[in-house]
Amino acid sequence: MPNIRNFSIIAHIDHGKSTLADRLIQMSGLVEDRKFRDQILDNMDIERERGITIKSQAITLPYEDKTGRTFALNLIDTPGHVDFSYEVSRALASCEGVLLLIDAAQGVEAQTLANLYAAMEHDLEVIPVINKIDLPAADVDRVREEIEIDLGLDSDTAILCSAKQGTGIEAVFEAIVHRIPPPADNNKARLRALIFDAHYDPFRGTIVSCRVFEGCVRPGDTIRLMNNNARYKVEEVGIFRLAKEARKELCAGEVGYIISGIKRVSDTRVGATITLDHEPAPAPLPGFRDIRPVVFASLYPVASDDYRALADALEKYTLNDAALTYQKDSSAALGLGFRCGFLGLLHLEIVQERLEREFDQAIVMTSPTVQYQFQLTSGDRVLVDNPLYYPDPTTILQGFEPYIRASILLPERYMGVVMELCTERRGVNARFSYPTVGRVEIRFDMPLGEVIYDFYDRLKTVTQGYGSFDYDLLDHRESDLVKLDILLNGERVDALSQIVHRDGARSRALRICNRLKEEIPRHLFKIAVQGAIGGTIIARSTIAPFRKDVTAKCYGGDITRKRKLLEKQKKGKKRMKMVGAVSIPQSAFVAVLKSENE
Amino acid sequence: MKPLGTGSDDLTGHGGDRPPSAGLYVHIPFCRQKCPYCGFFSVPSPALIRPWMKTLLKEILLYEEGFGPFDSLYLGGGTPSLLSIPELTRIMTHLRAHFQFRPDTEITLEANPCDVSPEKLWGLRELGVNRISLGVQSFDARALAFLGRRHTVRDAENAVRHVKEAGFDNISLDLIYGFHAQPLQSWKETLHQAVSFAPAHLSCYELTIENRTYFGKLVQTGGLSPLSPDEARTCFLITSRLLEAYGYTHYEISSFARPENRYARHNWKYWRHAPYLGLGPSAHSFVNGRRWWNVRSVRTYMALLNRDERPVGGVEDLTESQLRLEAVALGLRTREGVATDRIGPSMEAQSRLSHLTDAGFLEICNGRVRPTRKGFLVADYLPAYLC
Ligand SMILES: Nc1nc2c(ncn2[C@@H]2O[C@H](COP(=O)(O)OP(=O)(O)OP(=O)(O)O)[C@@H](O)[C@H]2O)c(=O)[nH]1
Numbered sequence: 005m006p007n008i009r010n011f012s013i014i015a016h017i018d019h020g021k022s023t024l025a026d027r028l029i030q031m032s033g034l035v036e037d038r039k040f041r042d043q044i045l046d047n048m049d050i051e052r053e054r055g056i057t058i059k060s061q062a063i064t065l066p067y068e069d070k071t072g073r074t075f076a077l078n079l080i081d082t083p084g085h086v087d088f089s090y091e092v093s094r095a096l097a098s099c100e101g102v103l104l105l106i107d108a109a110q111g112v113e114a115q116t117l118a119n120l121y122a123a124m125e126h127d128l129e130v131i132p133v134i135n136k137i138d139l140p141a142a143d144v145d146r147v148r149e150e151i152e153i154d155l156g157l158d159s160d161t162a163i164l165c166s167a168k169q170g171t172g173i174e175a176v177f178e179a180i181v182h183r184i185p186p187p188a189d190n191n192k193a194r195l196r197a198l199i200f201d202a203h204y205d206p207f208r209g210t211i212v213s214c215r216v217f218e219g220c221v222r223p224g225d226t227i228r229l230m231n232n233n234a235r236y237k238v239e240e241v242g243i244f245r246l247a248k249e250a251r252k253e254l255c256a257g258e259v260g261y262i263i264s265g266i267k268r269v270s271d272t273r274v275g276a277t278i279t280l281d282h283e284p285a286p287a288p289l290p291g292f293r294d295i296r297p298v299v300f301a302s303l304y305p306v307a308s309d310d311y312r313a314l315a316d317a318l319e320k321y322t323l324n325d326a327a328l329t330y331q332k333d334s335s336a337a338l339g340l341g342f343r344c345g346f347l348g349l350l351h352l353e354i355v356q357e358r359l360e361r362e363f364d365q366a367i368v369m370t371s372p373t374v375q376y377q378f379q380l381t382s383g384d385r386v387l388v389d390n391p392l393y394y395p396d397p398t399t400i401l402q403g404f405e406p407y408i409r410a411s412i413l414l415p416e417r418y419m420g421v422v423m424e425l426c427t428e429r430r431g432v433n434a435r436f437s438y439p440t441v442g443r444v445e446i447r448f449d450m451p452l453g454e455v456i457y458d459f460y461d462r463l464k465t466v467t468q469g470y471g472s473f474d475y476d477l478l479d480h481r482e483s484d485l486v487k488l489d490i491l492l493n494g495e496r497v498d499a500l501s502q503i504v505h506r507d508g509a510r511s512r513a514l515r516i517c518n519r520l521k522e523e524i525p526r527h528l529f530k531i532a533v534q535g536a537i538g539g540t541i542i543a544r545s546t547i548a549p550f551r552k553d554v555t556a557k558c559y560g561g562d563i564t565r566k567r568k569l570l571e572k573q574k575k576g577k578k579r580m581k582m583v584g585a586v587s588i589p590q591s592a593f594v595a596v597l598k599s600e601n602e
Numbered sequence: 603m604k605p606l607g608t609g610s611d612d613l614t615g616h617g618g619d620r621p622p623s624a625g626l627y628v629h630i631p632f633c634r635q636k637c638p639y640c641g642f643f644s645v646p647s648p649a650l651i652r653p654w655m656k657t658l659l660k661e662i663l664l665y666e667e668g669f670g671p672f673d674s675l676y677l678g679g680g681t682p683s684l685l686s687i688p689e690l691t692r693i694m695t696h697l698r699a700h701f702q703f704r705p706d707t708e709i710t711l712e713a714n715p716c717d718v719s720p721e722k723l724w725g726l727r728e729l730g731v732n733r734i735s736l737g738v739q740s741f742d743a744r745a746l747a748f749l750g751r752r753h754t755v756r757d758a759e760n761a762v763r764h765v766k767e768a769g770f771d772n773i774s775l776d777l778i779y780g781f782h783a784q785p786l787q788s789w790k791e792t793l794h795q796a797v798s799f800a801p802a803h804l805s806c807y808e809l810t811i812e813n814r815t816y817f818g819k820l821v822q823t824g825g826l827s828p829l830s831p832d833e834a835r836t837c838f839l840i841t842s843r844l845l846e847a848y849g850y851t852h853y854e855i856s857s858f859a860r861p862e863n864r865y866a867r868h869n870w871k872y873w874r875h876a877p878y879l880g881l882g883p884s885a886h887s888f889v890n891g892r893r894w895w896n897v898r899s900v901r902t903y904m905a906l907l908n909r910d911e912r913p914v915g916g917v918e919d920l921t922e923s924q925l926r927l928e929a930v931a932l933g934l935r936t937r938e939g940v941a942t943d944r945i946g947p948s949m950e951a952q953s954r955l956s957h958l959t960d961a962g963f964l965e966i967c968n969g970r971v972r973p974t975r976k977g978f979l980v981a982d983y984l985p986a987y988l989c
């Protein structure tokens with residue numbers, strides 16, 4: 005049995021995890037230099053376009069230490085953004101240790117701390133690594149101090165490196181093999197393997213990624229999923245190189261994949277334990293904690309007949325994104341769809357994009373919302389995460405909305421504008437601290453609903469990109485909540501309804517009306533766009549009709565061109581949603597979510 | 603706007619949607635010079651006329667079988683009036699020798715006002731031409747200058763007179779409107795003057811700026827600004843109302859006839875999916891759901907025919923639904939509209955239809971959906987909305 009080390013690289017966003025993984029991969033000699041590209045583990049198009057990691061990615065590296073001992077290092081690169089923290093927590097369940105990266109110029113940040121706690125929960129060996137020491141702004145001493153004070157770790161154990169320039173990498177390798185404990189040797193025990201990820205392959209069915217804790221699994225074995233007792237014959241097992249690499253077996257301590265012709269997508273669940281059918285383990289592994297979505301929105305197919313296809317796509321998609329929760333939903337304007345829960349706004353955006361790109365789904369997404377609570381006159385207290393189910397206002401005694409503790413780290417010079425933004429967003433109870441000279445951290449209690457709207461965008465704008473933002477959920481607090489409806493020529497577009505605080509309702513309504521005016525193409529008739537609370541109109545805009553659209557000539561030579569144009573228009577029409585006689589393009593639903601400054 | 607037709611609403615006199623007889627089009631692709639707004643295929647190379655004619659005669663032979671009898675012949679272009687009487691005679695002789703024509707065939711020739719001397723007109727009558735479409739464009743000198751036309755107002759007036767004097771009673775005048783060099787008042791005067799000649803037919807085209815023309819380039823570089831949609835709309839409405847007040851029937855977006863049975867028989871075929879054969883470069887043909895078009899180049903056209911190949915540049919076979927879409931699109935450009943059952947029975951189509959009739963864009967009459975004047979103005983939008 006080889007010497008195995010299982011570890012994740014964790015950090016705050018952009019601290020250089022994927023770049024460090026690059027260096028480790030390169031030094032292990034797994035990839036020829038000329039075939040190398042930066043952030044090689046970020047292999048999804050969206051990751052490369054956005055320059056961030058979205059999915060955890062495992063890879064097994066060969067390594068030989070100074071004494072000539074050989075190792076198999078199972079590295080998992082994780083995302084740093086808070087919206088993908090579920091990816092991190094699942095990766096950690098497969099590891100005995102972590103590299104905790106800290107950007108030498110940025111220092112310890114919100115996710116540094118959050119990820120450290122997660123690693124400690126799993127009782128993992130933590131190796132602090134100070135990265136980007138090549139930067140002129142690098143301040144290693146300050147970071148050491150933060151490691152001591154904020155993280156409570158021994159800063160003498162920290163390794164210094166520049167992932168970009170490739171310095172200090174040898175020390176990282178040595179720390180991995182010498183400080184991270186090997187996995188327990190449990191080959192003889194009954195098989196228990198934890199599914200930490202999966203994806204659907206149209207030819208081979210569901211392919212699961214797993215960490216084997218006990219026993220071994222080989223092609224030909226009949227495995228059993230302990231959550232539902234489904235049985236499958238194993239076709240192939242293997243490890244992750246840059247592509248999958250088949251092996252004779254996967255044994256305790258190893259991280260790899262299993263292909264077993266699982267065609268029914270719903271059988272597999274991330275967090276489930278795999279065992280052998282003829283020799284089952286007595287009990288499953290603990291699995292993962294349940295996810296608690298914070299942002300909710302509905303997805304609808306653009307063309308109503310595509311509902312089944314969307315259902316199918318979602319089922320497959322969630323194999324690969326366990327953080328997405330969904331259930332059936334329906335709307336008068338948009339037909340059948342799904343109510344989805346997300347871990348945050350970026351998560352929401354990524355889900356939408358991946359469904360469109362990887363599964364070719366044309367979807368309309370409704371305004372995201374948070375989960376509200378209403379105390380009713382009947383004595384009941386109801387949870388509402390969908391404006392469709394806003395209770396009859398006459399029965400509402402009190403409304404409550406979730407609050408967060410927002411913490412915003414920024415250069416001092418932006419303090420004024422950020423304070424203004426936060427109070428405009430109903431932030432209260434401001435507290436300040438000055439972690440380093442020139443930087444200030446502001447903490448606010450703020451409604452989550454204000455944040456999901458367009459807060460990130462606005463913060464980025466007012467701080468010219470220098471503000472970083474993080475939050476924890478606090479509690480539900482009483483709030484004067486109303487339901488804002490949007491009407492087109494008097495017909496309510498239920499998919500555009502929102503629950504908002506009364507004070508902000510009018511300006512929100514106005515903004516939406518103006519947005520829709522820009523996005524909905526002119527029709528043959530005038531369209532009144534109105535925002536209303538109950539029966540009261542609080543905002544309106546008007547889309548003037550177009551009154552001329554005709555070309556003077558149409559003879560033999562013009563007909564084909566004209567028809568092709570019509571066919572194109574018809575296609576475009578299919579992608580529109582009808583409310584009464586008004587066609588609304590998909591872009592209008594999206595635009596409503598965007599901030600006014602964009 | 604008065605409804606079309608008394609009793610029967612079928613201009614063609616063939617009853618219902620039954621396809622009328624076939625039409626024959628000959629594209630004569632030569633002009634003295636290229637007009638700055640013109641998107642038709644034509645070249646200013648008179649030297650090519652003779653060799654080109656030889657190949658046209660070859661093309662005629664290719665379609666000898668399978669077409670006809672025709673009841674319309676349209677000599678268009680380009681500038682067919684550039685051709686001399688002997689040249690036109692050769693073409694006509696060939697056509698008559700190889701195709702069948704009904705005795706009452708409408709034979710139209712497009713003519714430039716500079717080309718219609720009394721002698722030429724007599725020659726044309728002898729050839730059997732019985733309809734002249736005269737490219738007057740405007741009776742305003744400034745407008746003519748803007749349009750880069752080589753004839754004067756005087757030429758235009760004389761031309762109309764000569765055509766009438768030569769005994770043609772089926773005359774169509776082409777006019778262009780909708781540009782800043784011709785204010786609304788001037789356009790109205792042009793219309794009044796046109797009507798004073800009592801032509802049976804008027805084609806009033808809003809100036810269309812096509813990308814591939816000189817005007818198109820001017821617009822792109824900011825050297826020319828088109829009318830606003832509202833201004834263009836006003837021009838269109840005034841044209842329609844004024845000519846209807848004079849007793850013309852506005853039977854197609856840009857076409858007016860008085861009396862209404864003087865509609866352009868050949869053009870009508872384009873709008874009704876009637877069969878037509880087009881000869882000459884860039885000409886389009888249509889029969890039995892198949893459309894094909896000739897190459898858009900005189901030299902290629904000649905080269906192909908000289909190798910005994912068809913000068914065809916492209917073919918398409920229309921599916922049922924494409925035919926339907928076209929039928930609706932073309933029909934809704936004419937006052938006669940389309941048969942109601944072409945719209946489709948779906949709930950959605952029906953609700954859209956009733957929405958358009960309620961709003962006054964369409965009306966339903968004798969089982970046909972017809973555009974109103976207001977509907978004409980959005981005729982490009984209606985089919986995609988309805989189908
Ligand atoms: N100067 C310098 N830049 C670095 C270093 N390591 C990474 N970077 C840069 O930092 C940026 C972020 O690097 P990534 O490796 O994508 O960061 P990450 O932690 O994987 O980011 P997420 O996966 O999105 O959380 C990139 O532009 C890297 O080139 C370093 O050692 N020095």
Ligand code: SF4
Binds near residue numbers: 632635637681
């Ligand atoms: S408008 Fe007529 S004369 Fe002028 S270029 Fe076009 S076809 Fe020739």
Ligand SMILES: [Mg+2]
Binds near residue numbers: 021023046081084
């Ligand atoms: Mg990364």
